[in-house]
Amino acid sequence: MDHEDRIALFLDYENLALGVRDHHGGRPFDFRPIADALAERGRVVVRRAYADWSYFDEDRRMLTRSHVELIEIPQRMGASRKNAADIKMAVDAVELAFERGYISTFVICTGDSDFTPLVHKLRELNKRVIGVGVEKSTSALLPPACDEFLYYDRLEGVDVPPPAARRSRPARPSSAEPAPEPVVETAAEEESARDVDTLAVQLVQTVAGMQGSSSGDVTASALKRALLRKDPTFSESDYGFRTFGELLRHLAAHNVVELAAGPAKGDPEVSLPEQGDREVAFGLLRSVVVDLAADGGAVALSGLKDQLRRARPDFSEKKLGYRSFLQFCKAAATGGAVELRWSPDDGDYLLTPQAP
Numbered sequence: 159m160d161h162e163d164r165i166a167l168f169l170d171y172e173n174l175a176l177g178v179r180d181h182h183g184g185r186p187f188d189f190r191p192i193a194d195a196l197a198e199r200g201r202v203v204v205r206r207a208y209a210d211w212s213y214f215d216e217d218r219r220m221l222t223r224s225h226v227e228l229i230e231i232p233q234r235m236g237a238s239r240k241n242a243a244d245i246k247m248a249v250d251a252v253e254l255a256f257e258r259g260y261i262s263t264f265v266i267c268t269g270d271s272d273f274t275p276l277v278h279k280l281r282e283l284n285k286r287v288i289g290v291g292v293e294k295s296t297s298a299l300l301p302p303a304c305d306e307f308l309y310y311d312r313l314e315g316v317d318v319p320p321p322a323a324r325r326s327r328p329a330r331p332s333s334a335e336p337a338p339e340p341v342v343e344t345a346a347e348e349e350s351a352r353d354v355d356t357l358a359v360q361l362v363q364t365v366a367g368m369q370g371s372s373s374g375d376v377t378a379s380a381l382k383r384a385l386l387r388k389d390p391t392f393s394e395s396d397y398g399f400r401t402f403g404e405l406l407r408h409l410a411a412h413n414v415v416e417l418a419a420g421p422a423k424g425d426p427e428v429s430l431p432e433q434g435d436r437e438v439a440f441g442l443l444r445s446v447v448v449d450l451a452a453d454g455g456a457v458a459l460s461g462l463k464d465q466l467r468r469a470r471p472d473f474s475e476k477k478l479g480y481r482s483f484l485q486f487c488k489a490a491a492t493g494g495a496v497e498l499r500w501s502p503d504d505g506d507y508l509l510t511p512q513a514p
Contacts, residue, residue: 163200163286164261166254167192168247169226170268171209175217177269177292178310182318187217189224191313192267192290199288200263204254208243248276255283262286266304269296277303289390307390354397357405358414359476364388365415365428366479375427377420378406414477430479439478440495442470443487447496448511456501456508459487 178187205226210233211218231243264280269291277287289304293311301307368376382402385392399405410417417426450457463483466473475486491498497510
């Protein structure tokens with residue numbers, strides 16, 4: 159049990175319940191999907207929810223069955239109930255961080271940006287912070303402050319209502335023809351899986367950066383943590399994959415990354431493909447420069463990438479692990495495919511082909 163994360167859960171219940179009611183067609187908040195998501199991440203040792211429970215009688219029974227401690231914040235005349243709940247929750251969280259050193263992870267369930275300073279303080283105290291909020295009622299300031307942010311709407315088991323339907327106006331029928339059935343159009347199409355190619359570029363850049371900044375191997379678990387540091391809302395399920403390992407195997411099958419046995423079972427090493435693809439790309443760059451350069455002339459860097467794409471439409475330096483086209487050209491120059499120099503007169507880099 160010592161290797162498990164100990165989790166403390168704090169729910170700004172009014173924020174969550176009202177967010178679900180307002181954006182999920184009046185449906186009640188369900189705690190179970192949050193509990194299931196946290197059970198996959200560690201052992202929850204503290205569960206507290208803050209609200210004026212006279213407003214949430216049915217919810218109180220549901221939370222009590224899930225062993226959540228209910229902290230009563232009664233509404234008082236002339237006092238701000240919201241601020242009282244926020245302050246009490248923040249004070250309790252910081253106090254617990256100092257008194258219970260074994261708690262490694264704090265889960266702050268709210269979409270309110272007022273809790274951002276609390277998140278910063280907990281991370282300053284070397285605690286991992288996971289945020290949970292309803293997507294349409296969560297402040298844009300909160301997710302980037304967390305180590306990981308889970309949108310309630312995307313959790314397994316949450317029944318999200320379909321978008322409102324809109325009926326288009328049917329054409330007026332003639333007396334001889336039956337009236338056609340009205341066409342039903344959704345106000346917003348079902349959100350398709352996110353662009354896996356865009357994810358592949360981000361993942362390759364991350365692997366390349368980790369390889370460049372560390373002499374050690376890049377494991378899948380370390381890569382997932384790095385992706386979450388870049389985007390705390392990242393989840394492989396948004397791209398149609400059940401696990402991060404399944405996503406990596408898909409990318410490996412398409413030669414985006416390579417996988418090898420790692421130090422632990424289920425945690426493979428992730429690397430970029432061997433230099434073959436890069437050498438092909440360097441050769442492509444050299445051949446384009448040869449075609450564009452006059453005798454003894456040079457080709458400006460500006461616009462050169464478009465020329466490569468005319469020759470090879472699927473060219474992308476980012477899929478090869480380079481953050482920019484200039485970085486790719488510098489690597490090609492280091493590899494001897496081209497010469498690269500800065501021209502103050504032209505205000506641009508100039509490329510000339512290396513002698514074979």
